[in-house]
Amino acid sequence: MKLYIPDCFDLASTLESGQAHRWKYENGWYWGVIYGDLIKIRQSKSGLEIFSSLGDLEKLKSLIHCYFRMDDDLDEIYEIIRKDDYISGAIDRHYGLRILRQEPWECLCAFICSATSSIVRIHKNMESISDAFGKSLVLDGHRRSTFPTPEQISASGEDKLRELGLGFRAKYLHCASIAIAEGSLDLGELRNLDYWDAKIELMKLSGIGPKIADCVLIFSLDKLEAFPIDRWVSRALEKFYFDDGAPNYQDTVEWAHDYFGCYAGYAQQYLFHDQRLGGLHVNGVRHRK
DNA sequence: CCACGGCCTGATTC
DNA sequence: AGAATCAGGCCGT
Numbered sequence: 623m624k625l626y627i628p629d630c631f632d633l634a635s636t637l638e639s640g641q642a643h644r645w646k647y648e649n650g651w652y653w654g655v656i657y658g659d660l661i662k663i664r665q666s667k668s669g670l671e672i673f674s675s676l677g678d679l680e681k682l683k684s685l686i687h688c689y690f691r692m693d694d695d696l697d698e699i700y701e702i703i704r705k706d707d708y709i710s711g712a713i714d715r716h717y718g719l720r721i722l723r724q725e726p727w728e729c730l731c732a733f734i735c736s737a738t739s740s741i742v743r744i745h746k747n748m749e750s751i752s753d754a755f756g757k758s759l760v761l762d763g764h765r766r767s768t769f770p771t772p773e774q775i776s777a778s779g780e781d782k783l784r785e786l787g788l789g790f791r792a793k794y795l796h797c798a799s800i801a802i803a804e805g806s807l808d809l810g811e812l813r814n815l816d817y818w819d820a821k822i823e824l825m826k827l828s829g830i831g832p833k834i835a836d837c838v839l840i841f842s843l844d845k846l847e848a849f850p851i852d853r854w855v856s857r858a859l860e861k862f863y864f865d866d867g868a869p870n871y872q873d874t875v876e877w878a879h880d881y882f883g884c885y886a887g888y889a890q891q892y893l894f895h896d897q898r899l900g901g902l903h904v905n906g907v908r909h910r911k
Numbered sequence: 912c913c914a915c916g917g918c919c920t921g922a923t924t925c
Numbered sequence: 926a927g928a929a930t931c932a933g934g935c936c937g938t
Contacts, residue, residue, distance in 0.1 A: 739932060740932045794935085852934085
C-alpha cells in the first residue's frame with residue numbers, strides 16, 4: 623500500500639528518536655507491530671510504502687495516520703516553539719520528526735523498562751515480553767509478536783518478568799498490569815483529564831515518577847505539553863537555558879510551558895534527539911558524553 | 912524541600 | 926580479557 627503523506631514528515635528521525643521501542647530497521651524497511659499488526663514501512667519521495675500481516679488496508683491507513691499524528695501541523699508548531707537559535711537549530715536538523723501516538727499500555731511498559739537502563743536493553747526487554755506473552759505474527763517470513771495485554775502479563779507474575787531480564791522494574795510492571803487489568807486505572811480515560819490531573823493519576827502507580835509519566839502522556843495520551851526531562855534534556859537545558867543549573871523537575875516543566883507554550887513537548891523531543899545525536903556522534907566519530 | 916544510597920543486569924568502557 | 930562503570934528513574938530514609 624502506498625500512502626500520501628504531508629511534506630513535513632521524516633520517518634527515520636521519527637522512529638529513531640527514542641520514543642518507540644519495537645521498530646527494527648533492516649535493508650531499507652522499518653519493521654514493527656502496531657495495533658496487533660506486523661507491518662513493514664519505508665519512506666520514498668512520493669509517500670509511505672506499507673505492507674501488513676493482516677491486510678486490512680483501509681483500516682491500516684487510518685491507523686497509520688493516527689499513529690504518526692499526521693494531523694499535527696508541524697509548521698505551525700515550529701512557529702510557536704521556535705524561540706531561540708538553539709531550538710531553531712534542532713528543528714532544522716531534524717525537520718519532519720513527529721511525536722508518535724502510541725498505544726498507551728505498551729508505551730507505559732516501555733518507559734517502566736527505561737529506568738536506569740539503555741536503549742538497547744529496553745528494546746530487548748520489550749521483545750522478550752512480547753515473545754513470552756504475545757501472539758505470533760508473520761510477514762514476508764519475518765516473525766514478531768504482539769505486545770501482550772495487561773491481563774496476559776498480570777496472569778504470569780513478577781518472577782517471570784525478572785527471568786526476562788527486567789530486574790527491579792519487574793515489580794513495577796507487574797503492579798501496573800494488575801492495576802489496569804482489575805480496572806483501578808483506565809489509561810484511555812486519562813485523555814479526558816488535563817495534563818496535571820492525568821499525571822497525578824499515573825504517578826499513583828509505584829515506579830512511575832514525573833519523568834516516566836511525562837513520557838507516557840506525550841507519546842501516547844495526546845498531552846503535547848508534557849515535558850519529559852531526562853539526562854539528555856537536562857544537559858541541553860543547563861547548556862542553553864540555565865547557567866546556574868535548572869530548577870526542580872516541576873518548576874522546569876512550568877518554565878517550559880511559559881517559554882515554549884502548549885507544544886513544549888515537541889520542543890523537548892527536538893532538544894532530546896539533537897542532544898543525543900550530538901553526544902553520540904561528533905564529526906562522524908562515536909564518543910562518550 | 913534537597914541529598915543520598917540502593918535497586919537488577921547487560922552493554923560499554925578502560 | 927576481566928573488572929569497573931554506566932545506563933532515557935524511582936523510592937525510602
